[in-house]
Amino acid sequence: MSASLRRLAVLIAVLAFLPLAPAQAAPPELPDQIAAAWAKDPLYVDPAMLPAFPQSELDRIKAASSAAGFPVFIALLPRTPYLRQENLDLPTLLQARIGKPGLYLVWTVWDEYWSGTDEFVRPGGLKGRSLVSVQLDDTLDNKIVKDRPAPRIVRTIQQAGTAYDGRPLPEIAASDLEVETPRRTGLSTTDKEDRSVFVGMGIGALLGFVLVLTLVLRRRNRPAPVKRGQVTPVSSIRTQADRWIPKAGRALRALEKQKNPTTLQLDLRDDANARLEAARTLRASDNDDTLALAGAFVLARQAFQVASSNDLLPPCFFDPTHPSGTVRAAWSDDTEVPACRTCAKTVAGGKTPRGLLVRKKSGLLGREMVAYWTLDPEDSPMVATGFGALSDDLAERVTRVYGGVR
Numbered sequence: 001m002s003a004s005l006r007r008l009a010v011l012i013a014v015l016a017f018l019p020l021a022p023a024q025a026a027p028p029e030l031p032d033q034i035a036a037a038w039a040k041d042p043l044y045v046d047p048a049m050l051p052a053f054p055q056s057e058l059d060r061i062k063a064a065s066s067a068a069g070f071p072v073f074i075a076l077l078p079r080t081p082y083l084r085q086e087n088l089d090l091p092t093l094l095q096a097r098i099g100k101p102g103l104y105l106v107w108t109v110w111d112e113y114w115s116g117t118d119e120f121v122r123p124g125g126l127k128g129r130s131l132v133s134v135q136l137d138d139t140l141d142n143k144i145v146k147d148r149p150a151p152r153i154v155r156t157i158q159q160a161g162t163a164y165d166g167r168p169l170p171e172i173a174a175s176d177l178e179v180e181t182p183r184r185t186g187l188s189t190t191d192k193e194d195r196s197v198f199v200g201m202g203i204g205a206l207l208g209f210v211l212v213l214t215l216v217l218r219r220r221n222r223p224a225p226v227k228r229g230q231v232t233p234v235s236s237i238r239t240q241a242d243r244w245i246p247k248a249g250r251a252l253r254a255l256e257k258q259k260n261p262t263t264l265q266l267d268l269r270d271d272a273n274a275r276l277e278a279a280r281t282l283r284a285s286d287n288d289d290t291l292a293l294a295g296a297f298v299l300a301r302q303a304f305q306v307a308s309s310n311d312l313l314p315p316c317f318f319d320p321t322h323p324s325g326t327v328r329a330a331w332s333d334d335t336e337v338p339a340c341r342t343c344a345k346t347v348a349g350g351k352t353p354r355g356l357l358v359r360k361k362s363g364l365l366g367r368e369m370v371a372y373w374t375l376d377p378e379d380s381p382m383v384a385t386g387f388g389a390l391s392d393d394l395a396e397r398v399t400r401v402y403g404g405v406r
């Protein structure tokens with residue numbers, strides 16, 4: 001028997017033992033599964049988690065949901081690899097399946113750490129504030145305990161209520177807040193240096209903050225070695241900028257076409273216009289400068305936010321190419337910066353995110369990659385303002401430094 005015939009014989013023998021049809025139909029895709037369950041009960045708990053789930057947590061969540069005054073759909077799930085995908089937006093997928101306005105919450109747990117994503121679709125259209133803007137104003141939001149789901153879910157429902165009809169945000173129960181004790185014992189030397197300088201500093205003195213931060217972080221003598229794959233390629237930042245500048249331009253033109261614009265619309269138009277002009281100025285200034293291209297991207301994205309929905313968001317302080325800074329991250333006890341959810345999580349774990357890396361000329365030969373905030377703020381409006389995350393005047397500063405004409 002030839003080798004290929006023998007393989008065929010083996011294959012046939014194997015097939016003979018396989019059942020004709022799969023024993024079970026493949027489980028429906030997770031979003032379909034949740035959407036089907038929500039038709040019966042808007043609070044879905046993963047079946048594997050349900051037996052051990054504390055009833056008191058579920059009761060609290062249910063009470064807050066029914067008091068909301070709008071539909072609230074919640075899914076509580078273990079964090080599987082499927083849910084860890086970078087670009088998965090489960091609340092939006094689920095909202096599309098349900099098709100109703102309301103608050104959509106997907107909360108996952110991993111290692112006793114609960115985190116969630118939300119999507120709020122207002123009943124009755126675009127009234128009220130965005131949920132994110134309420135969350136940014138809610139100063140204690142980031143201090144709510146994460147070792148059980150109810151406290152932050154209940155808070156999110158309350159924040160959505162405020163966004164919806166302006167009702168005041170209730171106080172947060174002390175038992176829902178983290179106890180203010182040092183999270184770790186073994187602080188590294190650099191961490192101790194950082195902390196000692198941060199003590200007693202408030203976010204109020206923004207420029208002072210940046211200067212001190214810069215001085216402190218620049219003094220780190222042994223920066224962690226940076227691997228090639230960790231650096232965001234300049235080309236990808238350039239692509240982002242080139243995608244968002246025309247997008248913002250289109251949104252702005254649509255706004256300009258409005259007949260009989262309201263004062264608010266006129267203000268939005270001017271604001272979006274200033275940001276977009278500054279973005280174009282930065283984009284035209286240098287084709288290979290990470291700071292300028294990232295600044296162009298941030299300003300264009302903000303111009304789009306302002307022109308399309310009056311929903312301006314700060315960038316993630318640590319890396320402006322990340323999703324917008326929708327969470328306040330307590331970098332130290334007295335310093336909070338806007339951060340994306342991923343960086344906020346890193347900060348909550350007591351670490352500093354790697355941040356946007358830029359090339360720093362050091363000495364005659366060496367060129368190392370460093371976090372952008374360690375550069376001299378006097379040399380760049382992007383560094384001085386944390387790309388607008390620390391003070392929202394990046395567009396004005398860019399115009400001052402780079403000139404306003406394209």
Ligand SMILES: [Zn+2]
Pocket residue numbers: 316317318319322323339340341342343344
């Ligand atoms: Zn980030």
